[in-house]
Amino acid sequence: PKAKRKQEDINLSxxxxxxxxxxxxxxxxxxxxxKVLQEQRYLIGEQMNSDAYARAIASIKSYPNLIDNxxxxxxxxNVGEKIHSLLIQFIETGKIIMVNQILNNENYKxxxxxxxxxxxxxxxAGKWLKEGHKTLEDVEKHVKLNNAQKIGLKxxxxxNELMTTEEAMDIFETIKxxxxxxxxxxxxxxxxGLRRKKESHNDIDILVTxxxxxxxxxLDELIPLLTNKDIVVETIVHYDGNIGTSSSxxxxxxxxxxxxxxxxxxxxxxxxxxxxxxxxxxEYPFALLGWTGxxxxxxxxRRYAAEIKNCKLTSHHLLDLSKNEMxxxxxxxxxxxxxxxxxxVQPEFRNC
Ligand code: DCP
Ligand code: MG
Numbered sequence: 001p002k003a004k005r006k007q008e009d010i011n012l013s014x015x016x017x018x019x020x021x022x023x024x025x026x027x028x029x030x031x032x033x034x035k036v037l038q039e040q041r042y043l044i045g046e047q048m049n050s051d052a053y054a055r056a057i058a059s060i061k062s063y064p065n066l067i068d069n070x071x072x073x074x075x076x077x078n079v080g081e082k083i084h085s086l087l088i089q090f091i092e093t094g095k096i097i098m099v100n101q102i103l104n105n106e107n108y109k110x111x112x113x114x115x116x117x118x119x120x121x122x123x124x125a126g127k128w129l130k131e132g133h134k135t136l137e138d139v140e141k142h143v144k145l146n147n148a149q150k151i152g153l154k155x156x157x158x159x160n161e162l163m164t165t166e167e168a169m170d171i172f173e174t175i176k177x178x179x180x181x182x183x184x185x186x187x188x189x190x191x192x193g194l195r196r197k198k199e200s201h202n203d204i205d206i207l208v209t210x211x212x213x214x215x216x217x218x219l220d221e222l223i224p225l226l227t228n229k230d231i232v233v234e235t236i237v238h239y240d241g242n243i244g245t246s247s248s249x250x251x252x253x254x255x256x257x258x259x260x261x262x263x264x265x266x267x268x269x270x271x272x273x274x275x276x277x278x279x280x281x282x283e284y285p286f287a288l289l290g291w292t293g294x295x296x297x298x299x300x301x302r303r304y305a306a307e308i309k310n311c312k313l314t315s316h317h318l319l320d321l322s323k324n325e326m327x328x329x330x331x332x333x334x335x336x337x338x339x340x341x342x343x344x345v346q347p348e349f350r351n352c
Pocket of ligand 2: 193203205
Protein backbone atom coordinates (compact mmCIF):
# COMPACT_ATOMS: atom_id res chain seq x y z
CA PRO A 1 0.00 0.00 0.00
CA LYS A 2 1.18 3.48 -0.83
CA ALA A 3 2.00 5.85 1.99
CA LYS A 4 0.06 9.06 1.92
CA ARG A 5 1.61 12.47 2.41
CA LYS A 6 0.16 14.84 4.96
CA GLN A 7 -0.91 18.37 4.01
CA GLU A 8 1.71 19.87 6.31
CA ASP A 9 4.39 17.99 4.31
CA ILE A 10 4.52 20.98 1.96
CA ASN A 11 8.14 21.38 0.90
CA LEU A 12 9.25 24.15 -1.40
CA SER A 13 12.92 23.27 -1.84
CA UNK A 14 14.26 24.06 -5.30
CA UNK A 15 15.98 20.65 -5.22
CA UNK A 16 13.74 17.90 -6.63
CA UNK A 17 15.62 15.26 -4.63
CA UNK A 18 14.78 17.05 -1.37
CA UNK A 19 11.01 17.02 -1.95
CA UNK A 20 9.04 13.80 -1.41
CA UNK A 21 7.44 13.12 -4.80
CA UNK A 22 4.90 10.32 -5.38
CA UNK A 23 4.18 8.55 -8.68
CA UNK A 24 0.59 9.76 -8.84
CA UNK A 25 -0.12 13.15 -7.31
CA UNK A 26 -2.99 15.39 -6.23
CA UNK A 27 -2.80 17.37 -9.50
CA UNK A 28 -2.50 14.49 -11.93
CA UNK A 29 -4.63 16.04 -14.73
CA UNK A 30 -2.44 19.11 -14.77
CA UNK A 31 0.69 16.94 -14.79
CA UNK A 32 -0.61 14.87 -17.72
CA UNK A 33 -1.34 18.04 -19.70
CA UNK A 34 2.13 19.49 -19.06
CA LYS A 35 3.75 16.16 -19.94
CA VAL A 36 2.39 16.54 -23.48
CA LEU A 37 4.13 19.90 -23.79
CA GLN A 38 7.33 18.53 -22.27
CA GLU A 39 7.33 15.58 -24.65
CA GLN A 40 6.58 17.73 -27.69
CA ARG A 41 9.58 19.98 -26.95
CA TYR A 42 11.72 16.87 -26.50
CA LEU A 43 10.52 15.35 -29.78
CA ILE A 44 11.37 18.43 -31.81
CA GLY A 45 14.85 18.58 -30.24
CA GLU A 46 14.32 21.45 -27.83
CA GLN A 47 15.89 19.72 -24.85
CA MET A 48 16.34 22.84 -22.69
CA ASN A 49 12.73 23.80 -23.16
CA SER A 50 11.65 20.26 -22.38
CA ASP A 51 13.76 20.29 -19.19
CA ALA A 52 12.04 23.49 -18.04
CA TYR A 53 8.70 21.68 -18.32
CA ALA A 54 10.13 18.63 -16.55
CA ARG A 55 11.24 20.73 -13.58
CA ALA A 56 7.87 22.47 -13.36
CA ILE A 57 6.12 19.09 -13.54
CA ALA A 58 8.33 17.76 -10.73
CA SER A 59 7.44 20.82 -8.66
CA ILE A 60 3.72 20.22 -9.13
CA LYS A 61 4.07 16.47 -8.46
CA SER A 62 5.62 17.21 -5.07
CA TYR A 63 2.93 19.71 -4.09
CA PRO A 64 0.64 17.88 -1.64
CA ASN A 65 -2.60 19.83 -2.19
CA LEU A 66 -4.97 20.41 -5.09
CA ILE A 67 -3.81 23.52 -6.91
CA ASP A 68 -6.87 25.70 -7.45
CA ASN A 69 -5.77 29.24 -6.72
CA UNK A 70 -3.15 31.59 -8.06
CA UNK A 71 -1.37 32.14 -4.73
CA UNK A 72 -0.43 28.47 -4.65
CA UNK A 73 1.22 28.75 -8.07
CA UNK A 74 3.34 31.63 -6.83
CA UNK A 75 4.78 29.33 -4.17
CA UNK A 76 5.87 26.60 -6.58
CA UNK A 77 9.63 26.45 -7.17
CA ASN A 78 11.05 26.07 -10.71
CA VAL A 79 7.99 27.45 -12.48
CA GLY A 80 8.96 30.23 -14.88
CA GLU A 81 6.76 32.97 -16.33
CA LYS A 82 5.61 31.05 -19.38
CA ILE A 83 4.57 27.93 -17.53
CA HIS A 84 3.07 30.11 -14.79
CA SER A 85 0.59 31.55 -17.29
CA LEU A 86 -0.31 28.04 -18.50
CA LEU A 87 -1.08 27.03 -14.92
CA ILE A 88 -3.39 30.04 -14.55
CA GLN A 89 -5.13 28.99 -17.76
CA PHE A 90 -5.57 25.50 -16.33
CA ILE A 91 -6.99 26.77 -13.03
CA GLU A 92 -9.42 29.07 -14.82
CA THR A 93 -10.59 26.77 -17.63
CA GLY A 94 -9.64 23.24 -16.55
CA LYS A 95 -7.44 22.77 -19.61
CA ILE A 96 -4.48 24.08 -21.61
CA ILE A 97 -5.47 24.91 -25.19
CA MET A 98 -2.00 24.21 -26.59
CA VAL A 99 -2.19 20.59 -25.45
CA ASN A 100 -5.01 19.66 -27.82
CA GLN A 101 -3.34 21.46 -30.69
CA ILE A 102 -0.21 19.38 -30.15
CA LEU A 103 -2.10 16.10 -29.79
CA ASN A 104 -3.70 16.76 -33.20
CA ASN A 105 -0.47 17.80 -34.91
CA GLU A 106 0.60 15.34 -37.64
CA ASN A 107 4.35 15.83 -37.16
CA TYR A 108 4.03 15.34 -33.39
CA LYS A 109 2.18 12.07 -33.99
CA UNK A 110 4.83 10.80 -36.41
CA UNK A 111 7.77 11.77 -34.16
CA UNK A 112 6.06 10.07 -31.22
CA UNK A 113 5.43 6.97 -33.31
CA UNK A 114 9.09 6.78 -34.37
CA UNK A 115 10.47 7.48 -30.87
CA UNK A 116 8.36 4.57 -29.67
CA UNK A 117 10.88 2.32 -31.43
CA UNK A 118 13.43 1.25 -28.81
CA UNK A 119 16.78 2.77 -29.80
CA UNK A 120 15.30 5.73 -31.67
CA UNK A 121 15.61 9.26 -30.26
CA UNK A 122 14.38 12.64 -31.51
CA UNK A 123 17.37 13.22 -33.80
CA UNK A 124 16.81 9.99 -35.74
CA ALA A 125 13.03 10.41 -35.71
CA GLY A 126 13.40 13.96 -37.02
CA LYS A 127 15.70 12.79 -39.80
CA TRP A 128 13.22 10.12 -40.93
CA LEU A 129 10.37 12.61 -40.86
CA LYS A 130 12.40 15.02 -42.99
CA GLU A 131 13.08 12.21 -45.47
CA GLY A 132 9.33 11.86 -45.85
CA HIS A 133 8.68 8.72 -43.81
CA LYS A 134 5.37 8.65 -41.98
CA THR A 135 4.61 5.12 -40.83
CA LEU A 136 6.35 2.13 -39.29
CA GLU A 137 5.96 0.39 -42.66
CA ASP A 138 7.91 3.22 -44.31
CA VAL A 139 10.68 2.77 -41.75
CA GLU A 140 10.76 -0.99 -42.11
CA LYS A 141 10.98 -0.79 -45.92
CA HIS A 142 13.24 2.19 -46.49
CA VAL A 143 15.47 2.80 -43.48
CA LYS A 144 18.62 0.98 -42.41
CA LEU A 145 18.15 0.07 -38.75
CA ASN A 146 20.73 -0.91 -36.16
CA ASN A 147 20.29 -4.08 -34.09
CA ALA A 148 18.52 -2.39 -31.15
CA GLN A 149 16.10 -0.60 -33.50
CA LYS A 150 15.32 -3.84 -35.38
CA ILE A 151 14.33 -5.42 -32.08
CA GLY A 152 12.43 -2.25 -31.15
CA LEU A 153 10.42 -2.46 -34.34
CA LYS A 154 9.83 -6.21 -34.09
CA UNK A 155 8.26 -5.88 -30.62
CA UNK A 156 6.87 -2.39 -31.14
CA UNK A 157 3.38 -3.13 -29.90
CA UNK A 158 4.34 -4.95 -26.69
CA UNK A 159 7.13 -2.53 -25.77
CA ASN A 160 4.75 0.41 -26.04
CA GLU A 161 2.17 -1.15 -23.79
CA LEU A 162 2.89 -0.36 -20.14
CA MET A 163 3.10 -3.31 -17.74
CA THR A 164 1.17 -3.58 -14.53
CA THR A 165 3.19 -3.94 -11.33
CA GLU A 166 1.81 -7.47 -11.02
CA GLU A 167 3.30 -8.50 -14.37
CA ALA A 168 6.62 -6.71 -13.76
CA MET A 169 6.94 -8.29 -10.29
CA ASP A 170 6.20 -11.72 -11.74
CA ILE A 171 9.05 -11.31 -14.24
CA PHE A 172 11.33 -10.05 -11.47
CA GLU A 173 10.50 -13.05 -9.25
CA THR A 174 11.00 -15.46 -12.16
CA ILE A 175 14.49 -14.12 -12.88
CA LYS A 176 15.38 -13.91 -9.18
CA UNK A 177 14.47 -17.57 -8.69
CA UNK A 178 16.72 -18.64 -11.56
CA UNK A 179 19.64 -16.61 -10.19
CA UNK A 180 19.23 -17.98 -6.65
CA UNK A 181 19.10 -21.48 -8.14
CA UNK A 182 22.66 -20.95 -9.35
CA UNK A 183 23.85 -19.76 -5.92
CA UNK A 184 21.85 -18.84 -2.84
CA UNK A 185 24.31 -16.08 -1.97
CA UNK A 186 23.24 -13.74 -4.79
CA UNK A 187 21.49 -10.56 -3.68
CA UNK A 188 18.84 -9.75 -6.30
CA UNK A 189 17.05 -6.38 -6.08
CA UNK A 190 14.33 -4.72 -8.14
CA UNK A 191 15.48 -1.24 -9.13
CA UNK A 192 14.07 1.50 -11.42
CA GLY A 193 10.35 2.14 -11.38
CA LEU A 194 9.57 -1.20 -9.76
CA ARG A 195 11.48 -0.20 -6.62
CA ARG A 196 9.80 3.21 -6.68
CA LYS A 197 6.42 1.39 -6.62
CA LYS A 198 5.29 3.05 -9.84
CA GLU A 199 1.84 2.07 -11.03
CA SER A 200 2.99 0.99 -14.51
CA HIS A 201 6.27 0.07 -16.11
CA ASN A 202 8.14 0.28 -19.40
CA ASP A 203 10.69 -2.34 -18.40
CA ILE A 204 12.09 -4.39 -15.52
CA ASP A 205 15.43 -3.37 -14.01
CA ILE A 206 17.33 -5.76 -11.73
CA LEU A 207 20.51 -5.23 -9.71
CA VAL A 208 22.63 -8.22 -8.69
CA THR A 209 25.58 -8.59 -6.33
CA UNK A 210 27.26 -11.42 -4.42
CA UNK A 211 29.37 -11.19 -1.24
CA UNK A 212 32.07 -13.35 -2.87
CA UNK A 213 32.05 -11.46 -6.15
CA UNK A 214 30.30 -14.23 -8.13
CA UNK A 215 28.19 -11.59 -9.97
CA UNK A 216 31.25 -11.06 -12.12
CA UNK A 217 30.59 -14.12 -14.33
CA UNK A 218 26.85 -14.50 -13.73
CA LEU A 219 25.58 -13.16 -17.05
CA ASP A 220 27.64 -15.66 -19.09
CA GLU A 221 25.86 -18.49 -17.29
CA LEU A 222 22.46 -16.92 -16.74
CA ILE A 223 21.60 -15.70 -20.24
CA PRO A 224 22.03 -19.10 -21.98
CA LEU A 225 20.06 -20.71 -19.16
CA LEU A 226 17.18 -18.22 -19.45
CA THR A 227 17.29 -18.63 -23.23
CA ASN A 228 16.92 -22.42 -22.89
CA LYS A 229 13.92 -21.90 -20.66
CA ASP A 230 12.32 -19.62 -23.30
CA ILE A 231 12.35 -16.70 -20.87
CA VAL A 232 15.02 -14.67 -22.67
CA VAL A 233 14.29 -14.22 -26.38
CA GLU A 234 16.71 -11.49 -27.50
CA THR A 235 19.92 -9.82 -26.38
CA ILE A 236 20.04 -6.14 -27.29
CA VAL A 237 23.42 -5.43 -25.77
CA HIS A 238 25.79 -7.07 -23.31
CA TYR A 239 28.23 -4.55 -21.84
CA ASP A 240 31.39 -5.86 -20.27
CA GLY A 241 32.11 -3.26 -17.59
CA ASN A 242 35.81 -4.24 -17.49
CA ILE A 243 36.38 -3.55 -21.14
CA GLY A 244 36.04 0.19 -21.53
CA THR A 245 34.40 0.05 -24.94
CA SER A 246 34.47 3.52 -26.40
CA SER A 247 30.81 3.31 -27.36
CA SER A 248 29.31 6.76 -27.09
CA UNK A 249 25.86 5.27 -26.64
CA UNK A 250 23.98 6.80 -23.72
CA UNK A 251 23.55 3.30 -22.35
CA UNK A 252 27.13 3.55 -21.34
CA UNK A 253 26.73 6.09 -18.55
CA UNK A 254 28.29 3.73 -16.00
CA UNK A 255 30.81 0.89 -16.02
CA UNK A 256 28.88 -2.10 -14.73
CA UNK A 257 28.56 -5.48 -16.37
CA UNK A 258 25.10 -5.07 -17.88
CA UNK A 259 22.72 -6.92 -20.11
CA UNK A 260 19.80 -5.31 -21.91
CA UNK A 261 17.41 -7.66 -23.64
CA UNK A 262 13.93 -9.03 -24.16
CA UNK A 263 12.00 -11.61 -22.15
CA UNK A 264 8.72 -13.38 -22.77
CA UNK A 265 6.46 -12.58 -19.83
CA UNK A 266 5.30 -15.84 -18.17
CA UNK A 267 2.08 -14.16 -17.02
CA UNK A 268 0.89 -12.53 -20.25
CA UNK A 269 3.04 -14.05 -23.01
CA UNK A 270 4.01 -10.53 -24.08
CA UNK A 271 7.54 -9.46 -24.92
CA UNK A 272 9.08 -7.13 -22.36
CA UNK A 273 12.34 -5.25 -21.90
CA UNK A 274 14.66 -6.43 -19.13
CA UNK A 275 17.84 -4.75 -17.82
CA UNK A 276 20.27 -6.72 -15.63
CA UNK A 277 23.02 -4.81 -13.81
CA UNK A 278 25.92 -6.49 -11.97
CA UNK A 279 27.71 -4.68 -9.16
CA UNK A 280 30.38 -5.43 -6.55
CA UNK A 281 29.13 -5.41 -2.97
CA UNK A 282 31.25 -2.35 -2.20
CA GLU A 283 29.54 -0.34 -4.95
CA TYR A 284 26.08 -1.81 -4.27
CA PRO A 285 24.62 1.13 -2.24
CA PHE A 286 25.72 3.59 -4.94
CA ALA A 287 24.44 1.36 -7.75
CA LEU A 288 21.15 0.96 -5.90
CA LEU A 289 20.76 4.72 -5.44
CA GLY A 290 21.86 5.45 -9.02
CA TRP A 291 19.57 2.87 -10.61
CA THR A 292 16.46 3.47 -8.53
CA GLY A 293 15.83 6.79 -10.27
CA UNK A 294 13.79 8.58 -11.30
CA UNK A 295 16.03 10.15 -13.93
CA UNK A 296 15.06 13.58 -12.58
CA UNK A 297 15.87 12.45 -9.03
CA UNK A 298 19.32 11.26 -10.18
CA UNK A 299 20.07 14.50 -11.97
CA UNK A 300 18.95 16.50 -8.98
CA UNK A 301 20.82 14.58 -6.27
CA ARG A 302 24.04 14.57 -8.30
CA ARG A 303 23.82 18.29 -8.92
CA TYR A 304 22.96 18.86 -5.25
CA ALA A 305 25.97 16.76 -4.16
CA ALA A 306 28.26 18.76 -6.43
CA GLU A 307 26.94 22.28 -5.76
CA ILE A 308 26.12 22.07 -2.06
CA LYS A 309 28.48 19.39 -0.75
CA ASN A 310 31.37 19.56 -3.20
CA CYS A 311 30.97 15.81 -3.72
CA LYS A 312 30.92 13.72 -6.88
CA LEU A 313 28.13 11.14 -6.67
CA THR A 314 27.91 8.39 -9.31
CA SER A 315 26.44 4.87 -9.45
CA HIS A 316 29.90 3.64 -8.42
CA HIS A 317 30.99 5.89 -5.57
CA LEU A 318 30.78 9.09 -3.56
CA LEU A 319 33.89 11.24 -3.78
CA ASP A 320 34.31 14.12 -1.32
CA LEU A 321 36.30 16.64 -3.33
CA SER A 322 37.06 18.90 -0.34
CA LYS A 323 38.83 16.05 1.45
CA ASN A 324 39.87 14.37 -1.79
CA GLU A 325 38.69 11.01 -0.45
CA MET A 326 36.19 8.30 -1.25
CA UNK A 327 33.31 8.02 1.22
CA UNK A 328 32.59 4.43 2.27
CA UNK A 329 28.87 3.71 2.64
CA UNK A 330 27.26 0.45 3.75
CA UNK A 331 23.78 1.36 2.51
CA UNK A 332 21.68 4.11 0.90
CA UNK A 333 20.85 5.61 4.30
CA UNK A 334 24.51 6.46 4.89
CA UNK A 335 24.73 8.19 1.50
CA UNK A 336 21.73 10.42 2.24
CA UNK A 337 23.14 11.10 5.70
CA UNK A 338 26.56 12.11 4.36
CA UNK A 339 24.90 14.46 1.88
CA UNK A 340 23.05 16.16 4.73
CA UNK A 341 19.51 15.06 3.92
CA UNK A 342 17.28 15.56 6.98
CA UNK A 343 15.59 12.21 6.27
CA UNK A 344 16.02 9.10 4.19
CA VAL A 345 13.99 9.44 0.98
CA GLN A 346 11.86 6.32 0.50
CA PRO A 347 12.04 5.03 -3.10
CA GLU A 348 8.30 5.58 -3.60
CA PHE A 349 8.89 9.31 -3.01
CA ARG A 350 11.67 9.59 -5.60
CA ASN A 351 9.19 9.87 -8.48
CA CYS A 352 10.07 13.42 -9.51
N1 DCP B 1 19.03 5.71 -15.21
C1 DCP B 1 19.69 6.92 -15.25
N2 DCP B 1 20.10 7.43 -16.44
C2 DCP B 1 19.85 6.77 -17.60
C3 DCP B 1 19.18 5.53 -17.57
C4 DCP B 1 18.78 5.03 -16.35
O1 DCP B 1 19.89 7.54 -14.22
N3 DCP B 1 20.27 7.30 -18.76
C5 DCP B 1 18.58 5.17 -13.92
C6 DCP B 1 17.43 5.97 -13.37
C7 DCP B 1 16.24 5.19 -13.78
C8 DCP B 1 16.75 3.77 -13.71
O2 DCP B 1 18.10 3.85 -14.09
O3 DCP B 1 15.15 5.37 -12.93
C9 DCP B 1 16.00 2.87 -14.60
O4 DCP B 1 15.80 3.46 -15.87
P1 DCP B 1 14.49 3.21 -16.71
O5 DCP B 1 14.71 3.88 -18.03
O6 DCP B 1 14.17 1.77 -16.70
O7 DCP B 1 13.37 4.08 -15.97
P2 DCP B 1 12.36 3.68 -14.82
O8 DCP B 1 12.60 2.28 -14.36
O9 DCP B 1 12.48 4.75 -13.83
O10 DCP B 1 10.91 3.78 -15.49
P3 DCP B 1 10.32 2.85 -16.66
O11 DCP B 1 11.26 1.73 -16.88
O12 DCP B 1 8.98 2.38 -16.21
O13 DCP B 1 10.20 3.76 -17.84
MG1 MG C 1 12.66 0.73 -15.70
